[in-house]
């Protein structure tokens with residue numbers, strides 16, 4: 001009886017990163033107790049960018065049982081220790097947003113308050129000196145984190161850069177080996193139940209009928225089920241995040257690969273540089289109100305560090321989200337649910353976070369609306385938090401004069417972000433909720449990196465002996481500086497993992 005209520009068939013519409021990540025995760029988690037079909041159209045194709053990730057990717061890779069060396073080889077991946085931001089606060093200025101943490105976890109007073117107090121007591125030491133990931137990035141080195149908290153390596157975090165098209169192909173192979181049925185073709189119609197409004201089947205242009213109990217909309221910006229069939233509106237955030245276009249081009253690899261993404265501010269947006277084993281990914285994310293496509297492409301091509309390997313490709317988007325990505329028996333995952341530009345490489349994270357929520361809240365055939373409500377609340381919380389973090393980057397740019405930046409410097413901020421900046425300025429506190437994606441180190445890196453200085457610190461830090469506190473903070477920076485040169489160069493670390501074991 002209970003089993004009859006179980007979902008037996010799932011259909012996924014779309015075979016981009018979102019579609020194949022979902023297929024890989026569901027097939028791994030449910031085995032053959034659920035039959036999974038994926039419909040995609042080679043003619044329509046995928047967005048196919050999306051090459052930089054954040055450390056939460058490890059959770060997903062473990063979930064699907066991925067072997068790291070296989071994955072690195074198959075997707076031409078490199079390691080990522082964070083993002084270097086160039087020219088954001090003002091031309092000529094740069095800072096690093098590292099994965100991992102600043103300082104050590106000492107009892108009582110958080111390390112960054114110890115640092116703020118040491119600075120107030122006269123210690124001239126930049127925040128960056130307290131991050132091993134930052135130091136390794138500067139030196140082009142890489143090491144993986146280690147669990148032992150007595151080791152400086154425990155302060156590291158890492159993610160990957162990879163070729164998105166190869167990643168989707170890799171996940172497809174895994175998924176098909178686990179029984180996922182792939183249908184090539186274009187969607188023609190969506191059938192819905194007259195009373196419940198639930199989707200009952202998709203039909204293809206060739207006439208196949210794909211019936212299921214649950215439908216996952218991974219159709220990208222087209223959002224064919226969540227928007228097309230379920231008419232869930234899109235909340236537009238472009239007044240806060242005005243960039244709405246990107247032009248992307250791969251270029252030849254010229255030197256050693258850097259273990260980080262670079263993001264360089266430009267007149268009408270910013271340019272990414274993502275090193276892979278076989279090429280470098282580049283793109284200019286820009287506001288079409290400020291610059292034309294031709295000028296954006298010319299700017300990008302003039303700022304490559306190797307020969308362009310293809311013609312520039314243009315993409316259009318709008319920042320924003322759907323408040324109810326789960327409606328009835330349709331769950332939108334990926335670009336169909338919303339989009340935040342790639343400044344902090346969060347889209348693939350949002351896909352896996354959608355998958356994690358779906359697994360936790362996996363419904364029965366009736367698709368209990370309480371489960372959908374919960375999913376939608378958690379999704380909105382993720383999106384709102386990331387949105388605030390991105391807006392901070394655009395807003396705290398006092399030395400940039402172009403129209404885009406002027407607009408962002410003076411625009412009214414979401415109240416949550418405004419309050420956070422004010423609190424940090426006054427007391428050095430970051431005021432994070434326990435579930436927020438970007439943690440203390442990330443906010444600290446960007447606030448401090450973009451010139452927002454904390455005037456105070458937690459009064460608890462005044463209970464520390466000033467000289468001892470200064471010495472401890474300084475000592476940590478010395479440990480970082482001594483450890484970095486003992487660790488391998490990034491390409492060596494990568495090669496060691498890629499080589500088959502002797």
Ligand code: FAD
Pocket residue numbers: 013014015016017018019039040041042044045046047048049050051052053164185186187218219220221222224246283315317333334335336342345346347348349
């Ligand atoms: P898509 O890739 O668009 O896939 C949609 C699928 O639906 C395709 O298979 C298509 O064939 C299918 N489809 C559509 N219509 C039909 C139809 N009628 N019939 C049948 N099939 C259909 N993310 C990151 O994490 N890091 C990054 O560095 C990053 N950089 C980005 C840079 C840019 C400029 C952009 C725009 C995005 C970036 N992203 C990044 C986001 C990332 O690219 C996407 O999150 C990811 O590719 C997922 O896309 P998707 O699978 O939702 O959609």
